[in-house]
Amino acid sequence: MPPTRRKMLRARLLAWYDRARRALPWRTPQxxxxxxxxYRIWLSEIxxxxxxxxxxGPYYAAFxxxxxxxxxxxxxxxxxxxxxxxxxxxxxRARNLHAAAQLLAEAFPTDEAGWRALPxxxxxTAAAIAAIAYGQPTNVVDGNVERVxxxxxxxxxxxxSAKPQLRDLAQTLVAxxxxxxxxxxxxxxxxxxxxxxxxxxxxxxxTDDCAARRSGDPxxxxxxxxxxxxxxxxxxxxxxxxxxxxxxxxxxxxxxxGGMLALPSTPWRDERWSxxxxxxHAPLKADWRNVGSVxxxxxxxxxxxxxxxxxxxxxxxxxxxxxxxLPTVFKKAALLTPPxxxxxxxxxx
Numbered sequence: 001m002p003p004t005r006r007k008m009l010r011a012r013l014l015a016w017y018d019r020a021r022r023a024l025p026w027r028t029p030q031x032x033x034x035x036x037x038x039y040r041i042w043l044s045e046i047x048x049x050x051x052x053x054x055x056x057g058p059y060y061a062a063f064x065x066x067x068x069x070x071x072x073x074x075x076x077x078x079x080x081x082x083x084x085x086x087x088x089x090x091x092x093r094a095r096n097l098h099a100a101a102q103l104l105a106e107a108f109p110t111d112e113a114g115w116r117a118l119p120x121x122x123x124x125t126a127a128a129i130a131a132i133a134y135g136q137p138t139n140v141v142d143g144n145v146e147r148v149x150x151x152x153x154x155x156x157x158x159x160x161s162a163k164p165q166l167r168d169l170a171q172t173l174v175a176x177x178x179x180x181x182x183x184x185x186x187x188x189x190x191x192x193x194x195x196x197x198x199x200x201x202x203x204x205x206x207t208d209d210c211a212a213r214r215s216g217d218p219x220x221x222x223x224x225x226x227x228x229x230x231x232x233x234x235x236x237x238x239x240x241x242x243x244x245x246x247x248x249x250x251x252x253x254x255x256x257x258g259g260m261l262a263l264p265s266t267p268w269r270d271e272r273w274s275x276x277x278x279x280x281h282a283p284l285k286a287d288w289r290n291v292g293s294v295x296x297x298x299x300x301x302x303x304x305x306x307x308x309x310x311x312x313x314x315x316x317x318x319x320x321x322x323x324x325x326l327p328t329v330f331k332k333a334a335l336l337t338p339p340x341x342x343x344x345x346x347x348x349x
Contacts, residue, residue, distance in 0.1 A: 001172045009173060009209060010182070016205035017185035022192065024053065025060060027184070036180070038108050038133040039070045042115075045125045046097050050090055050299075053191070059088050073098065074105040082259055083325045090299075091257050091327060096120025112138050132180040139171045140183035144190025150222035151194060154211035158223040166222075231301045235268040236278035237333040239291060239309040245320040246334055247283060256298065261321060262330045264314070268303060278308065283318070286310035291338045296329040307333045 021027075026044035043063065047056045066084050067073040073081065078098050085094035096119040109115050111134070115126035127138035141149075149155070149166045157165060174182070193204045201213050212218040240247035248261045264283040266273055279288060291307040323334045 006173060009206065010175060010177070012205040012209075013185050013189065014178060014181060017181060017188060020188070020192075021184065022053075022188055025057065036133045038129065039104075040064070041133045042104075042129055043097070045128050046093055046120060047088065049093060049125065051088065055088070059085075070101050070104045070108075074101040078259065083261075086260070086325050087328055087331070089328065091260055093120055095253075095259060110134050112136065128183055131183040135179055137174050137176045137179040138183070139167065139174050140186065141167050141170050142187070144194075145170055145186045147196065147222055148186060148190045148194045151199070151212035151218050152206060152210050154215055154221060156223060158225045160225070162222060230297070231270070232304065233268045233270060233301050234272045234304050234306070235266050236273045236281070236306045236308060237263040237265040237330065238282050238288070239263055239307055239334060240283060240286075240314055241309065241311055242313070242320065245322065247314050247318050248321045248326070249283075249318045257327050257329075260327050261319075261325045262327065263333055264318070265305070272304070273306065275308070278306070282308070283314035283316065284310070284312045286312045289338070292336050294329070294332040294336055296332060303329065305329065305333055307336050309338065
């Protein structure tokens with residue numbers, strides 16, 4: 001890229017960012033020396049993985065109140081961290097967050113490679129922390145940045161095969177000047193202006209430079225390879241109630257929702273369970289009633305969970321608790337309202 005064009009693109013985007021940057025809670029706090037607070041930046045970046053800013057905001061504030069420092073997070077029992085994370089999804093992030101806090105309690109890395117070595121920190125997250133917290137000129141590329149690059153340069157190769165090319169294009173714009181602001185400016189541009197559908201090209205600082213806009217159909221970029229249909233899986237959850245509480249079990253550490261409290265359930269499989277099959281996994285012998293079904297979409301499959309309800313006192317490992325600590329799929333099952341009982345038909349004389 002010619003140096004003059006590179007300089008112009010950077011100047012336009014940073015000037016726009018100075019006017020229009022989003023007010024996000026993890027951007028302004030600083031440590032005692034006036035530098036960006038690396039703990040808050042790391043926490044926000046982990047929470048923002050595969051989750052929207054709107055969804056993260058309340059969790060971020062509550063999490064910081066509960067664990068105001070990395071030392072407090074490291075000292076907390078893992079179950080408490082998982083409980084604070086409940087409802088935010090992708091629970092391996094919470095387990096990795098707690099594991100990384102054990103390492104960070106002594107000292108924080110100050111470069112991209114050091115952050116990359118921590119549990120749950122991938123290339124994007126490590127680059128973002130290094131740029132925002134430590135002012136290093138790293139190449140911060142997430143889905144927003146990929147979309148911006150694909151449109152700015154009208155990249156015809158479809159995702160995901162275009163990822164290396166988009167990363168290389170983003171690298172051409174990296175400089176030592178204001179690396180943290182540059183990374184966040186690209187994120188804001190993709191999140192608020194260069195959106196997946198209906199991009200607001202008239203407000204974009206790069207509107208005159210964008211090859212996709214000149215093509216007449218900017219929303220068609222990035223090109224995408226058609227996704228295969230998401231597989232379907234099925235399970236049965238057992239809702240045991242007593243005195244307004246639910247019988248909860250802790251899922252195995254490894255696997256989906258690992259370490260989280262949940263309703264007892266069958267394994268999840270590719271075909272629906274008959275009631276007779278499911279009851280072999282029930283936590284107690286009881287008169288189980290059909291409550292209904294819930295559906296939940298995970299990254300790689302869609303789950304249909306039939307819900308059976310009963311009262312009683314299960315035996316074995318478990319505890320009585322409330323709905324708040326449950327991940328979303330089991331919260332849906334716990335709050336499911338059973339259908340009203342049918343009134344008996346009247347018989348004509």
